[in-house]
Amino acid sequence: MTGQQPNTVKVAIVGSTGYGGVELIRLLQHHPHVEITSVISSSSSGVPISDGFPHLTNVIHRNLDGVDPSEMAKAADLVFTATPSGVSSKLVPQLLEAGLKVIDLSGDFRIKDGQVYEEWYKHDAPDPDVLASAVYGLCEIYGEQVKDVDFISNPGCYPTATLLGLIPALKAGWIDPSGIIIDAKSGVSGAGRGTSLMTHYAEINENFKAYKVNKHQHVPEIEQVLTDVSGKEVTVTLTTHLVPMTRGIMSTMYAPVLDAYTEEDFVKLYREYYEGRKFVRVRDKGIWPATKEVSGSNFCDIGFAVDSRTGRVTIVSVIDNVVKGAAGQAIQNLNLMMGWEESLGLAFTPVYP
Amino acid sequence: MTGQQPNTVKVAIVGSTGYGGVELIRLLQHHPHVEITSVISSSSSGVPISDGFPHLTNVIHRNLDGVDPSEMAKAADLVFTATPSGVSSKLVPQLLEAGLKVIDLSGDFRIKDGQVYEEWYKHDAPDPDVLASAVYGLCEIYGEQVKDVDFISNPGCYPTATLLGLIPALKAGWIDPSGIIIDAKSGVSGAGRGTSLMTHYAEINENFKAYKVNKHQHVPEIEQVLTDVSGKEVTVTLTTHLVPMTRGIMSTMYAPVLDAYTEEDFVKLYREYYEGRKFVRVRDKGIWPATKEVSGSNFCDIGFAVDSRTGRVTIVSVIDNVVKGAAGQAIQNLNLMMGWEESLGLAFTPVYP
Amino acid sequence: MTGQQPNTVKVAIVGSTGYGGVELIRLLQHHPHVEITSVISSSSSGVPISDGFPHLTNVIHRNLDGVDPSEMAKAADLVFTATPSGVSSKLVPQLLEAGLKVIDLSGDFRIKDGQVYEEWYKHDAPDPDVLASAVYGLCEIYGEQVKDVDFISNPGCYPTATLLGLIPALKAGWIDPSGIIIDAKSGVSGAGRGTSLMTHYAEINENFKAYKVNKHQHVPEIEQVLTDVSGKEVTVTLTTHLVPMTRGIMSTMYAPVLDAYTEEDFVKLYREYYEGRKFVRVRDKGIWPATKEVSGSNFCDIGFAVDSRTGRVTIVSVIDNVVKGAAGQAIQNLNLMMGWEESLGLAFTPVYP
Amino acid sequence: MTGQQPNTVKVAIVGSTGYGGVELIRLLQHHPHVEITSVISSSSSGVPISDGFPHLTNVIHRNLDGVDPSEMAKAADLVFTATPSGVSSKLVPQLLEAGLKVIDLSGDFRIKDGQVYEEWYKHDAPDPDVLASAVYGLCEIYGEQVKDVDFISNPGCYPTATLLGLIPALKAGWIDPSGIIIDAKSGVSGAGRGTSLMTHYAEINENFKAYKVNKHQHVPEIEQVLTDVSGKEVTVTLTTHLVPMTRGIMSTMYAPVLDAYTEEDFVKLYREYYEGRKFVRVRDKGIWPATKEVSGSNFCDIGFAVDSRTGRVTIVSVIDNVVKGAAGQAIQNLNLMMGWEESLGLAFTPVYP
CATH class of the missing domain: 3.30.360.10 (Dihydrodipicolinate Reductase; domain 2)
Structure with a gap:
């Protein structure tokens, strides 16, 4: 995080065209210390994200980028991977290798026993060392453990x-x-x-x-x-x-x-x-x-x-499920990881009715 | 049932302006041996039932009648009471007294122990003799018991x-x-x-x-x-x-x-x-x-x-819940009570989608 | 219709795994003079129709048949084609050729001007002679015209x-x-x-x-x-x-x-x-x-x-839209075509609530 | 607004237990220059607002106040009246008299011709002088007119x-x-x-x-x-x-x-x-x-x-309808009235999906 203002984190979002990804965008608009520097989609890079999500018109002006860890490392400090199971397991090690912090919203790094993972997820388990480095970010329970770490596995809904x-x-x-x-x-x-x-x-x-x-x-x-x-x-x-x-x-x-x-x-x-x-x-x-x-x-x-x-x-x-069960808790984890107050940028009143 | 065609039962429906009542009307349109001779509501007698339920226009041409057991006894052989708890307990004894068969869709006659009834329903328990005469009409379980009886308590949803x-x-x-x-x-x-x-x-x-x-x-x-x-x-x-x-x-x-x-x-x-x-x-x-x-x-x-x-x-x-949990099972009980095949007039295919 | 009872029509339904097809099945269960002798799907023949539509379990016991006009001609007198636009235009001529009556629920034979059809539907127009023989079955308007015809084009919703x-x-x-x-x-x-x-x-x-x-x-x-x-x-x-x-x-x-x-x-x-x-x-x-x-x-x-x-x-x-806008009107057309009362088997009370 | 920080407006919300009222509360949580000092309901004063709206637990800690213009004048600079038609017409003049600014969300002050109002609303028209003082706050059209006024009539949905x-x-x-x-x-x-x-x-x-x-x-x-x-x-x-x-x-x-x-x-x-x-x-x-x-x-x-x-x-x-058609536009009007940027505190991304 050298070369930037102390209190701002630059983030990239992989899987920006899924519901977890667009919810991260919605919520992060209100975060005082986060700047979204890249929105990434493996399927539709090059077009404005608001083409597929017209509700984001005038909210975020960005074209979708492709998945390129070295480019991400130039643009961002931290990556939210809102990718499907089986994708994160391969992508996250590359991001960590490139020096990025990662908060992974998939299920790939939640199960500590690779064999159990494979039995329930029907995918190959991730690299054991990377898996071992993931901290399970159930904030109210493991909040102390996520401070200062580089890689958080965000819980399921x-x-x-x-x-x-x-x-x-x-x-x-x-x-x-x-x-x-x-x-x-x-x-x-x-x-x-x-x-x-x-x-x-x-x-x-x-x-x-x-x-x-x-x-x-x-x-x-x-x-x-x-x-x-x-x-x-x-x-x-x-x-x-x-x-x-x-x-x-x-x-x-x-x-x-x-x-x-x-x-x-x-x-x-x-x-x-x-x-x-x-x-x-x-x-x-x-x-x-x-x-x-x-x-x-x-x-x-x-x-x-x-x-x-x-x-x-x-x-x-x-x-x-999309907030505390996914994007909201991921941001709460970001706050804890950075040593900020856990509710920073997350003071959303429920929408009622 | 003297003085009518052998295979037709004349029925009255009390509570015709509730969901159970209108569902009885919908289903009974297809029953070959039932004729609805009175639709009854305590709150809005005198007006066509299709005033409050326009979907019944051209389906049933009847004005709502008031609650009058002796009139019901003239018009019908059997009464479906789709009335709220606390109402059936008082009305049903009068109907039975008037010589009518009754299938009650409320919860008033389901609990055999009056004290337990009062604890859970917060109403006075019905007359013990009438309560004792009610047969609990869960058709697939107690189908044998409901044959030839005069009074069936239809199960809850x-x-x-x-x-x-x-x-x-x-x-x-x-x-x-x-x-x-x-x-x-x-x-x-x-x-x-x-x-x-x-x-x-x-x-x-x-x-x-x-x-x-x-x-x-x-x-x-x-x-x-x-x-x-x-x-x-x-x-x-x-x-x-x-x-x-x-x-x-x-x-x-x-x-x-x-x-x-x-x-x-x-x-x-x-x-x-x-x-x-x-x-x-x-x-x-x-x-x-x-x-x-x-x-x-x-x-x-x-x-x-x-x-x-x-x-x-x-x-x-x-x-x-409105069919097998209420009106449909009530008709199934009618069929069993009359010695008819239990699915008579009830061959409705689920509406999908 | 030789070789069968005067008052029963044997029908086949092509497109049985679409919503129009399953609605035809639901409604025809109540028709006194129709027997479904074949349910047909181009995509999944050989399996019971209730595999894909569990709500039809115990309602209809039939395996899906493939699309074979000569087999249909053996099994049925009339075919409902609940097929997509661009499919009916090719299939219906074969069915008519095989001596079957047809009621087509697609849009392929509704537009009398082939050029207009192609402009709006983006498919090739059907054979002009077959197109000319289709009678547009808006029952309350063109009811007289559909009597005794062999081929009806059922209106859009x-x-x-x-x-x-x-x-x-x-x-x-x-x-x-x-x-x-x-x-x-x-x-x-x-x-x-x-x-x-x-x-x-x-x-x-x-x-x-x-x-x-x-x-x-x-x-x-x-x-x-x-x-x-x-x-x-x-x-x-x-x-x-x-x-x-x-x-x-x-x-x-x-x-x-x-x-x-x-x-x-x-x-x-x-x-x-x-x-x-x-x-x-x-x-x-x-x-x-x-x-x-x-x-x-x-x-x-x-x-x-x-x-x-x-x-x-x-x-x-x-x-x-699924009944009067598709399957129900198709059956109404069948009734008119056969000279029966138009509401035969269609006396369904609206499901409310 | 004497005796307070230049950039903060204290507001009271009348009709806090309606949908317009709770939406004002939701949105105003994010406004940097507004403090809610009273939430008011004619029907249920004295209890925490979160009793009737549990979603507001931990969001706003206030008991509901009764409708008392002089108390409001002590607590607030401006009142949002999210009251039914026929109520605002009587209440607003009292609030203005008490020296409060008012943004009225009812329809009572939108129709300039009292006779037309009475014909369509079936209530007595408000006092003509007060009515004449109301500025119709359709922000993108009449934004210039609402600057510096004391009383805005917020448009209908x-x-x-x-x-x-x-x-x-x-x-x-x-x-x-x-x-x-x-x-x-x-x-x-x-x-x-x-x-x-x-x-x-x-x-x-x-x-x-x-x-x-x-x-x-x-x-x-x-x-x-x-x-x-x-x-x-x-x-x-x-x-x-x-x-x-x-x-x-x-x-x-x-x-x-x-x-x-x-x-x-x-x-x-x-x-x-x-x-x-x-x-x-x-x-x-x-x-x-x-x-x-x-x-x-x-x-x-x-x-x-x-x-x-x-x-x-x-x-x-x-x-x-609840935001731009009611509470959101009311806040936009507040911003314009105060000379602030019209989107202040209103940068809500649509909730999707």
């Missing part, structure tokens, strides 16, 4: 909502790690911009469907972190569903409670755990989060019900 | 999807009745036609929200039936959610599997259990039901995943 | 809503044919099942967009019919829009009124014109049609406003 | 989209003012937060409907401005429709072109007219605006088609 909802109780030893069931629901933007019958409007509008039951690639990511924070081998049941809406994830989680903790206890525990963390909002007893209440923002809202009849707690956690 | 999904495995002793978790999602029509902020378009569109967690009045209905069929006291965890769509319910259910049963085993068990029942469609292994695939029809589609890592089965069951 | 809304006033000489403006809106199912960015859920949900302004291929179809019925050369302004919903078309039409006709006059004129035609419902003064009020049905609802300040009438016409 | 689309051509004399037809479509948030059957989710979802045809109270507002800028008495035909989406307005406009102007001519004319105005984006020839491309932002996008066959131009204009 389902894991973000789910882990923020489970970790305080699990760490406190209040819930049974062997009995965790996660019923997760996502808006359709989570499937990306690639067209398919599953995301064809007439097929998914007025439809609610389950998919990849127990087979979603976010299962090992969730289990890895829960195992890490609890110190016990955790396996989870995860059902993922598509909701006929564009943005938003809700994770509804169930676990046996190990003692007579009440809803008030849970509220208190979580508020203490997330003390000082602006983006987690723990709801009062009896108030349930709704995805629209976080839409467009970096918030994660959490609520609880304890059923004394069954001895289970129900935890409901919501995020905007 | 969440219970229908849930119970059809759980009972075969529970009866077979394949799942642990103490570990049942139900994550249920409903389209907004389930909340009825009464306006409220919760069902205001701008509040629920592009929103996914949980409500009444563990507090929904369908909890005791589900538990009562599961206890009945399993012979063990069953309590369940139930989360209900609102989906931004009009029709459809999905119940995603979780339970510990008590032996090494596979997905194929579950498919086989359920297909044998529902052999000959036209409205339950058990999906092949790996195929997940979607609400749109039953929309507008009386089908209930069911699919399974067994996770050997956790020892749990995930059961997904979908219905159209 | 926008033209159906628009023409039914304009013709009575135009024929009566009440509106100025040189001043017709049509602002049309369609649900997304009108774009078919082929995936594209335009119909990608996250792009069109919560979005309202104009497309093909004055360039839609339905322009010449509308102009041809208006010219025919008015006896004057009519050109129209047509804007087409996509609405974030699955089904439904509204055509809002504007024209100068040539005398002091009131809204009541228009209502009376239209009711007289459509006297006895079950599927056109003319709304009372001050009542506006809504697409949901015809959804799933073959109805076309029409309403009027006359503005004495500007001397213009506003005519609003709605249909379900 | 339909008029904003429509007038920005028509004025340059009308002023240039390119279109015939006697032939203007406006076909307008709005998302449901435009109807406000009050519940009604028309905005009940199950009634409007998957539905497209016309309402108030030629009767909308925005007709005289549009005509007044068009008459003002053209110097001729203009009457328009206006159809308003509800679209099943939350935000967004599209106005599709038709007019006879008075000479052989092409689409390129229109693009050039409009770009010159709006030169330097950041919020109007004139689309290239052949590119059509879509509501989602302005969602959450203060942009107005405009596109054109000229049909030489009919001699008409079709102009398509889109805005976010």
